[in-house]
Amino acid sequence: MTVRLTDKPIDYHLVTESVRTPRAGAVVLFLGTVREFTDDQQTTALDYDAYPEMAITKMEELVAEAGEKWPILNAVIEHRVGHLELGEVCVAVAVSSPHRKEAFHAGQFLIDELKVRVPIWKKENWIDGQSEWVHPGEEESVRSNTPSS
Numbered sequence: 001m002t003v004r005l006t007d008k009p010i011d012y013h014l015v016t017e018s019v020r021t022p023r024a025g026a027v028v029l030f031l032g033t034v035r036e037f038t039d040d041q042q043t044t045a046l047d048y049d050a051y052p053e054m055a056i057t058k059m060e061e062l063v064a065e066a067g068e069k070w071p072i073l074n075a076v077i078e079h080r081v082g083h084l085e086l087g088e089v090c091v092a093v094a095v096s097s098p099h100r101k102e103a104f105h106a107g108q109f110l111i112d113e114l115k116v117r118v119p120i121w122k123k124e125n126w127i128d129g130q131s132e133w134v135h136p137g138e139e140e141s142v143r144s145n146t147p148s149s
Contacts, residue, residue: 001067001075003059005052005120007082010089019074024096026103030111032091034084038124047123048081048090055079058118066095066109070102077110079120090122 002018016029034046059077066072073096080090093110097103114120122134 001060001063001072002078003056003063003076004078005050005055005081006078007080010078010080010092012089012092012094015076015078015092015094018076019094019096021073021096023098024073024103025098026100027094027096028100028103028107030091030093030107031089032111034086034088034090036086041124042127043086043124044127045086045125046084046090047125048079048084049121049123050079050081051119054119059114062110062113062117065113066106069109070106071097071099072102072106073097075106075110077114079114079118081120 010031012029012031016027020027034043036043059079063072063075063077066075075096076092076094078092080088084090091111091114093107093114095103095107095110097106123131124134125131
């Protein structure tokens with residue numbers, strides 16, 4: 001089981017291969033990518049920031065919790081920090097288990113709970129020069145009227 005924060009591009013092939021094992025009948029990979037539109041706002045880029053020590057600890061807790069709920073053979077969570085352009089991978093979650101149902105459930109749990117519990121913040125930068133920070137666990141984010149750089 002591996003969790004990482006990185007400022008480098010995520011090698012999702014390596015992430016996938018790192019959870020594969022002959023004991024697994026299922027490997028699930030989720031990739032979160034920078035999309036161009038959020039609702040009616042056109043995004044130009046995202047910036048991610050984190051509290052690294054706490055983020056790693058929380059991600060480790062999530063993997064352990066998923067392992068208590070489902071028969072996970074291996075899991076990886078890797079999240080980018082820094083500036084990301086459209087289409088770049090910001091998070092990868094890979095899970096292997098004996099059967100697909102458990103792998104899908106564990107993978108969905110990991111990405112859903114990561115977005116709620118892990119102190120990683122996302123700043124959406126829009127084409128109109130405005131930006132908005134989205135904080136973990138908050139449904140409403142704080143809009144900033146400062147131009148993005």
